[in-house]
Amino acid sequence: MVKGYGKNLGTKLIAIFLGIILWLFVYGQQNPLNTPEFTRTLTNIPVEIIGANRDFQYIVTPSTVDIVIRGSQDVINSLVNREHKATVDVRGLNEGIHNLPVSTSLSGAVIQSIKPNYITVVVDPILTQEFPISLRTVGDLEEGIVLKDLSITPNTIILIGPKGEMERVSKIEVVLNLEEIEESGKLSVPVNILDIYGKSINTLQPNISNAIIEFIIEGDLDQGEFPIGYKNLQQGLKVTLSPATVKARFPKNINRDNIEVFVNLEGLEEGTHTVLLLSNTEGVELQRETIEVKIQR
Template identity: 25%
Template sequence: MEKLVKKITILYRWLKASTLPKNWFLRTLSLFLAIFLWYFVTGEDKVDSNVTIPIEIVNLPGNLIISNQYKKQLEVTISGPRGLIRGLSKQHPTRSIDLSKASPGTVIVKHDIDSIAFPRGIRVQRIQPTHSTFLLDQIIQKDLTIKTLTMGYPTPGFELGSITIRPPTVTINGPKSLIGNKSFLQTNPIDLSGLKESTDKQVTLDVNEDINSLLSDPIVTAHISIVEKRVRKNYSEVHVILENPIALSYIISPPTVKIEADLPFKFIGSGARARDLIKARINADGLPPGRHELKVEIAAPPEIRINDVNPKMVFMIISEQKQNKNQKSGHHP
C-alpha cells in the first residue's frame, strides 16, 4: 500500500507543476483507475491456497454410461492475489470434461494446469489426481423373467399348486457388462409355512445394489396357489355296470376295468371308501340284440381326478331272451 501512496504523491506533484489541458480531470481519473487496477492485480499480496474443483462431465453420448467409480473432485493448489482467490467462492470454477467423441472402453483424461479456467492472475501449481480414468459401457435394454424361491411347507394335507408372479418380467436399462449375461432375476425366499389356502404376497427381488439401482420397483406380487394334496391310487377289477337296466339278457366283456385316480388327501384314512365312490358305466339305451362295443364312462366326485381307464372300451352282447327274475342288471349271466 505504501508503494501506491508514493506513486500517487509523485503524480500529484507532477500535475501541480505542469500546465494542465482542458480535459485534465478525465485524464487524471483514467490514470488513477489504471494505477488502481494495476496495483490490485500485481501489487496485492500473493498467497497460496488449496481449493476443491468439481469434475463436470459434458456431452456424454446417450448410449454410453460411466460404469466405474471415479473421483468427482480435484484438489488444486493455486497462487495469486488474495482478493482473486477469495472471489473464487462466487465464481464456482469446474473441470469440464467433454466426452462427445468417446466410445465404449477405457478413457484416460489428463488434468493439465490450463484445463481449469481460473481468472487471470491466478496460477495453478498442482492438481491431484493428475489423471481420471473412465470405464465407458454401452447401455442396453433387457426383459428379465422372474424366478421364485420358496421355503417352508403348507399345512399337512395341502401343497403348493403354483406361483404366479406379477409382473412376470421386468425391463431394465443398464451397462452391458452388468446385465448382458443375465436372463432372469430371482425373488427372495417366499415362506409357505402353515398355508392352507391361496394368497397374494409382496416379494422383494434378490439383487445386488448395482442391479437394484436400475429397477423402478424391486417388489413384485406373488400369487400363491395352495391346493389340497392328492394321492395316486390304482383300482383293479372295478365292475362295469349298465347305466339304465334293460329287459333282455346281456353279457359285458370284460366285466371289470382298471382305474388310476388321484384322490384328495382327506380321503386317506377317512371312513368313506374312495373305491365305492368311483363307478364304471356303459349306456345301452336303444341298442338291439347283438354285439356292441361301448365306451366306459367313469362317474366320480369332482374332487377325484381320473387319470386312466383300462380298457376304455368293452363289448356288450345282448341276447333276444329276457332276463330271469333272479338275474341282476349289470352282470353277465
C-alpha cells in the same frame, strides 16, 4: 565561458532528473511491487462431464481434483469463497477406459496446477435386457396340505442399466414362504435381482418391483372359522371373549356343523383371564390355543 557552461549543466541535470522519474514510472507499471502474488490450493473441486451421451454411463475416477491458483491476495480471497468446478470432455468417446485431461477456468487468477491433471473415465453403454423370473420356496406346508399348482405373473422382467452391471446379474427370483399359506390364493411378492453370490443388485432399473404368485393347494383337511362359546360361568356374571371366533382345520369326514369350540370358565371370578380353547371333536386343529376373557357383573 564559465557562465555558459554552468547554464548548460543545470539544463542537463533537470533532463536527467525527469528521465529518472519517467523510467521509474514505466518500470512501476510493468512490475507493480506493491501487489505481491500468493498461491492457494482449492481442494475437492467436483469434476463435471461435458458432452455426455444418454446411451452411455460415465464413471469418473477420481471425482474431485485440487486446483493450485496464483494471484493477488484480494483475488485469491474472492475465489476461495466461491463454488468452482472442473470439467472433462467426453464427446465422441466409445465404450472403454479413457484417461482424459481436466480443465477449469478462474477469473482473475493464474491456474498454476491441477492435481491430478488427468483422470480415468470408464464409458459403459446402457442396455435394455429381458430376464426370466424364477420361483423359490421356503418353509414347509402344514401337515395335510399339498401344493398342487404355482404360477408367476409376469414371468419375465425388463432391466435397464450399464453393461457392466447387467453382466453381474445371475438370476431374478421371487420367494414364497409356504408357512404363510393356509388356502389357495394369490400373493404379491418383491422381485429380487441377484448376482452370482446371491447379493442384491440395486443399480439397475426394473420395469416391475413385484410379481403375483398364484397357488392352489389341496389337502385331507377342510378349514373354517367357528364362534367361540363358553361353559360354567358363575351365576350373576357376564363374560366378553376376545376374539369371539377362531379359525380351525378339521377332517373332511366331519360335519362342520357338529364342531364346537368353547372355553371353560369354571371357578373364574371377576377380572381378565387367559383361558385355553377347547373343542368337543377329535382331530380339530385350532389356529390359536388361548383367548382372553373379561368377567364382570
